[in-house]
Amino acid sequence: MSQQKYVYHYTSMKGLEGVVKNRTLRFTDHRFLNDYGEFVRPYETLKKLVDPDIKAMLSDLYMTLNANYSLALFCVSQTCNSLAQMRLYADDCKGAAIVFSTDIWSSASKNNGHIFNTVPLWGTPDIPIFKEPVFTPLESCEYEDIEQYCKKVIKNNQDFLNQLQKFNERKRNLKDLSSSEAGQLFKFLFDIAKWKDKSFNEEQEMRSVALIPKEELFFEGRANDIRPYWEWKTQGNNLDSLILGVILGTKCSNNTADFLAYMLGSSRYSGGYSPQIEWEKEVASSMFDLVKPTYNYFCFKQRATYQ
Known part of the structure; x- marks a missing residue:
């Protein structure tokens, strides 16, 4: 986990x-x-850089994954005041950026559901891992030349690639992989998923990667496609512990603050709690405008000289 304390998920109002x-x-x-x-x-x-027999196995593996699972991502940025990301990911500044605490995210995973209904990343020999959704902590993307990055992934996963043939016969039933094999496979996929083109470097993205059995997926119709996704369900109102604040885009109505106060308002938010107060003092108060009502001070609005 990166030492980054606060990360930002840019999203539409929906x-x-x-x-x-x-x-x-x-x-x-x-x-x-x-x-x-x-x-x-x-x-x-990466397939172009490995031996032909491994290339064929990786091709089969990818088809098997897509037929039975969804490799899905949750993305955040380490950049808190990005007009470009508000435009691109938050409906041209009509949306918002949700502020998350990486410390609390990490603690939730380590406590195995004490705060959230997390799924352990590693199974046991008797309980294969891929029968349920699994996902990683947040880790930073790497902005490198794609070929150089893939060479690094190959080097870091050489043992996995050498052993790939051993479970090639079982590749169509990944739920039967041992805990060790499943762990190696998931690490390999996560390493690949952390690459991002250098032209997006300013976004400073972090990602959590999930592998989801097909029967656990939801589907949403969009303008030109039907999009599969998975929802990580938190326990009760404990999402409040993860969200430190919401930054509204410059075109977002201030009335949104009332909705957030109603949905997230609690004695915790009225009086503040340590991680939220730290973010407000270290970041928010100097960079964003506080949105009324003041008792719900976790809601701010992005400043911009133009829209």
Whole structure:
């Protein structure tokens, strides 16, 4: 986990509504991201750099994964005041950026559901891992030349690639993989998924990657596609512990603050609690405008000289 304390999820008003009403965070299938090639490009590049027999196995493995699972991503930025990301990901500044605490995210995972209904990343020999959704902590993307990055992934996963043939016969039933094999496979996929084109470097993205059995997916119709996704469901109102604040886009109505106060308002938010107060003092108060009502001071609005 990066030492970054605060991260920001830029989203539309519909996305913000879904998070606070349903207490869920959405992981989107990698084939339906804004940039379709963010996993596909490094995967295809990596195949060109390995031996032909391993290349064939990796091709089969990818088809098997897509037929039975969804490799899905949840993305955040380490940049808190990005007009460009508000425009691109938050409906041209009509949406918002949700502020998350990486410390609390990490603690939730380590406590195995003490705060959230997390799924352990590693199974046991008697309980294969891929029968249920699994996902990683947030880690920073790497902005490198794609071929150099893939060479690094190959080096870091050489043992996995050497052993790939051993479970090749079982590749169509990944739920039967041992805990060790499943762990190696998931690490390999996560390493590939952390690559991002250098032209997006300013976004300073972090990602959590999930592998979801097909029967656990939801589907949403869009203007030109039907998008598969998975929702990480939090316990009760404990999403409030993860959300430190909401930054409204410059075109977002200030009335949104009343909705957030109603959905997220509590004695915790009225009086403040340590991580939220720290973010407000270290970041928010100097960079954003406080949105009334003042008792619900976790809601701010992005400043901009133009829209």
